[in-house]
Amino acid sequence: MTNGSAAGMKKVDDARRLERSRMRAHLMERLQQGDADACRLLLDNVGPAVTRFLRGRVASDEVEDVYQEIFMALFQARHTYEAGRPLEPWLFAIARNVAADHSRRRWARASWEELTPDLPERAAGDSPAAPPDIEGLLSRLPAAQREAFAMLKLDGMTLEAAAGRAGVSVGALKVRAHRAYKALRKLIGGEGDGG
Amino acid sequence: MTHAERHRLLVEALAAAIRPVRPLWPVRARLGLWLLLEALVLLWVAAHTGNDFVRKLGHPDYALEVILFAAAATLAAMLALRLAIPGRRAGPRELALSIVLVLIGTALVLAGEPIRTGYPLGEFLHVGIGCALQTCILAALPWMALWWAVKRGAPMRGAAAGLSTGAAALLFAFALMRIGCPIDEPLHVLTWHLLPALVLTALSGLAGTAWLRFRPRGQRL
Numbered sequence A: 001m002t003n004g005s006a007a008g009m010k011k012v013d014d015a016r017r018l019e020r021s022r023m024r025a026h027l028m029e030r031l032q033q034g035d036a037d038a039c040r041l042l043l044d045n046v047g048p049a050v051t052r053f054l055r056g057r058v059a060s061d062e063v064e065d066v067y068q069e070i071f072m073a074l075f076q077a078r079h080t081y082e083a084g085r086p087l088e089p090w091l092f093a094i095a096r097n098v099a100a101d102h103s104r105r106r107w108a109r110a111s112w113e114e115l116t117p118d119l120p121e122r123a124a125g126d127s128p129a130a131p132p133d134i135e136g137l138l139s140r141l142p143a144a145q146r147e148a149f150a151m152l153k154l155d156g157m158t159l160e161a162a163a164g165r166a167g168v169s170v171g172a173l174k175v176r177a178h179r180a181y182k183a184l185r186k187l188i189g190g191e192g193d194g195g
Numbered sequence B: 001m002t003h004a005e006r007h008r009l010l011v012e013a014l015a016a017a018i019r020p021v022r023p024l025w026p027v028r029a030r031l032g033l034w035l036l037l038e039a040l041v042l043l044w045v046a047a048h049t050g051n052d053f054v055r056k057l058g059h060p061d062y063a064l065e066v067i068l069f070a071a072a073a074t075l076a077a078m079l080a081l082r083l084a085i086p087g088r089r090a091g092p093r094e095l096a097l098s099i100v101l102v103l104i105g106t107a108l109v110l111a112g113e114p115i116r117t118g119y120p121l122g123e124f125l126h127v128g129i130g131c132a133l134q135t136c137i138l139a140a141l142p143w144m145a146l147w148w149a150v151k152r153g154a155p156m157r158g159a160a161a162g163l164s165t166g167a168a169a170l171l172f173a174f175a176l177m178r179i180g181c182p183i184d185e186p187l188h189v190l191t192w193h194l195l196p197a198l199v200l201t202a203l204s205g206l207a208g209t210a211w212l213r214f215r216p217r218g219q220r221l
Helices: A003-032 A036-054 A060-076 A087-115 A134-139 A143-154 A159-166 A170-188 B003-017 B027-048 B060-083 B092-112 B121-151 B158-180 B186-212
Strands: none
Touching: A003 A036, A003 A087, A036 A060, A036 A087, A036 B003, A060 A087, A060 B003, A134 A143, A143 A159, A143 A170, A143 B003, A159 A170, A170 B003, B027 B060, B027 B121, B027 B158, B060 B092, B060 B121, B060 B158, B092 B186, B121 B158, B121 B186, B158 B186
């Protein structure tokens, strides 16, 4: 490969990176305005980068936990993103912070377990370092709400199709889904944010 | 459950919980508001002091000393507000500059008048404790306002954010005390104006470690 073609490829690479960065910044601005589609697009877009960031920084069996924590932190700190600035420094500063917190907690837990080999049984969910339980969270919703959320958001069904499957009216299904969102929002702790 | 499924669930849960947020105002705007608050405190001090600071401001050393401490405080406030935004770092140049300003200001205090050591202890303490308390009082409202402004962000380094917040409020309080307090004697100024400011700045850093650092709320999915 000649120097000229290498430089050309680098230019193309830089241009792509810049374009991606602009797109992410734009999606973040829409996310701040409450656009759920922008939220999905942005989080899908940054997901692989966050995973790459975590590899080598946290133990492989803990990547999933930290990944979730990072997304929750991004969500909660979304009002601090400054429009017009590149998203990546903001994003990775938060990711670094969460990963560092996780490492500290892990180190503290390991030290404690060394000191107390016979740990008393801990109630599930009473520690911030408790293992994540996705199914557990959904299982805490009433069955009807869980079903409505799963059909609309996970299976991507239309309101009509989901209502037909659940055997209720579209209005009733909407109410169930709304209640499920409300319960999830409470559990995620998204309330009280603001610039 | 695979990573992709967990990711999907997480994203959908977050998208379901989304609502509009008001982004933070730019650092300059928030700094401007904070300086406005300090200006109001300055007006209050100027209106209530028996110190002839207007005449003293004619002396370049005195004027420079007040300006240097106020400038260092402004820089510290800017750093604190920046530290509240993930990815924005406290610039080492600004940090170094604010330290240099404080050192030059301190040198000017020392050079202003000869140090008097023959104070009766009771008088030294009686007058001094009042000044230390006034320093705290003058710093209280600006400190709370800046702390609140920083806390509204997401500071990644709590200690640094706390230190900067404390330094901003207390260095400005020091400058205000130079205007409000008629005593210019270096031992008094350093012991009862600067030392409390430095101690409280350190405490603010400790408080920042505990309460200012951004910690995501809520529970994981």
